[in-house]
Amino acid sequence: MHNSNASLAVGKDKPIQKVLAALEAAGCNPQPTQDGQWMALCPAHDDHKPSLSIGEGDYGRALIHCFAGCLNKDVVAALALKLADLYPPASRRGVPKRLRQGPKPAPTPEAAVADLIRKWGQPSVRYPYRDARGKLVAVVFRWNVDGEKQIRPVRRARGGWLPGMPEEPRPLYRLPEVLEADVVHVVEGEKCADALAALGRVATTSIGGSNAARKSDWEPLRGKRVVIWPDNDEAGRAYGQVVARLCHDAGAAEVRIANLAAVWPGCPEKGDVADLLAKDKTKGKRYTLKLLKRAAAEAPPWEGPQPGEAESAAPPWRPFPVDVLPEPFRGFVQQVAESNDGCDPSYVAVPLLTLIAGCIGNRREVEIKADRREPAVIWSVVIGSSGTAKSPALKAVAQLLDPIEQEWHKQYRQALARWQQSQGSSRKSR
Ligand SMILES: [Zn+2]
Known part of the structure; x- marks a missing residue:
């Protein structure tokens, strides 16, 4: 066999190398051309003058073309390759190795925020998020730094822990309990959920703040009775509406939005369930439960979006900047x-x-x-x-x-003309 190994030295595991090696093995004798490509006998038809052009495209893709008109799938089949062999592995296209790997996962959730612990001290709270089977999948850490709330989530990733939100759809807070419950209370924030849980209620919230409710998976609320407890402010009421819609769409049996202010005269702006519990600590658990029960009972069932509401919920049109x-x-x-x-x-x-x-x-x-x-x-x-x-x-x-x-088509027509010429001279010489 003709030895053209020198021309095959184009990188160890590149698709073009695989194709050239297969052509070599099949006796198709690939030869480099002046314009940095290769020509070989096409293995898919009875070829006597090289008709198959081989080149390298973007991201290391192998480009093949039989000027006699064979389909690429027939050419690769004749070489016992697959069309996929013409492409480098997707995850490796054009991305340097260092970037592909990303940061190294930490062994524990705490280790993933070690830098912040050095800076801010131990977090004041740690909220665990679990999947349906109870496996810890994310942790939300909370610090109080100079009177300001700092919140950082970490997630399980690549066999360890990395900063950031869990993948979407994200799990609801206290998911394993939610799955077992008939009635689920939805609040804004883990603190309120824990406060209700301390009273023996099953309560949940979505991770990532009130604007990210849509990124959570509300499917676990299918068939359940849901009571939503919005914070006593505009943002809270908006969150309540969004969550009601999500629970409704997930197939909740019943959705109610409770009005905290109705049973709590003097409920402050931004007041929430946790505030009520903290305030009523002296009056006891029973009293608070009674209040909450009343609020839930007084809340009318959510009837679904009102006509025209869907439109108004969409962000207003803005001109392209x-x-x-x-x-x-x-x-x-x-x-x-x-x-x-x-x-x-x-x-x-x-x-x-x-x-x-x-x-x-x-x-x-x-x-x-x-x-x-x-x-x-x-x-x-x-x-x-x-x-x-x-x-x-x-x-x-x-x-x-x-x-x-047009330029590429011109190049193609020229290559085609060259090939046709070579075929013609071959016929004459025969
Ligand atoms: Zn062919």
Whole structure:
């Protein structure tokens, strides 16, 4: 067999190396070309002059093309490879090893916040979050630092503990008890849940503050009777509405929103269940339970979202912030919007962001936190009334790639012509 091992020295476990080695083994004699690629006899058809081009694409992907028209799947099958062999493992595409690994997990939840313990001392409270089987999956630590509340969650990850929220959907607080209960009280914050639990009630809350309720898994409340205890302020009432909706959608048998202020004359702004318990300590557990029972009984069943509520719950429409785009994109968006009867700039900017992200591909990632990276993947949908110039705007964006596509197509046609020429001379010489 012809020895072209020198040309195969392109990295030990790269897909292109695998393909070249398979071609070599199949007697297809891959040879380097002037333009940094390889040509070989195609194993999928009766080939006498090399018809198969082999090259390397983005992220170490192997590119193959039979000019005689064989399908790639037939070519790889003839080499006893799979199409997947043309791609490097997904987790390794373009991401350096150091970044892939992220920070090393700590052996315990406390060790994951060791830096903060050195800075702030021992946390004042530690709230455990467990999965349905009772396994500890997250811990929320709380410190009081110069009168200010500092909260840091840690989560089980990669065989240890890392700072950050548990994966979504996140478990509810005291989940194993919630699963066993018929009636579940939902409050804002672990402190209130613990206060109700101390009274023998099953109480829960969502991790991550009142704005993150949607990120928790409310499915465990299916079939249960739920009483929600909002804090006595606007944010609390908003949380109560969101949670009521989530419990309702999860299939709770009944959802009520209690009004603490109704049974607690003089309930302060931001007052919550824990405050009531602390205040009524002197009057005893029985008295407090009676108050809470009354509040729960007086709360009317939540009837589901009122007509029009869904719309008002959506954030208001805001114009696309074209000015945050760098040039040349800002000018492009403005120009296209103007030349399309002044269509909304978002019709241009949104698909443009998706197109730019596609061009970046996996070459770059944004490191949001020490252990979290996001590739440039943007899915976008443009919604607008018909006749408002959505399509012309989209077309103007898509056309940005035309010169590149034309250039690549030109290169392809040239390579094809070279191949056809070689086939012709082969016929003549035969
Ligand atoms: Zn072929």
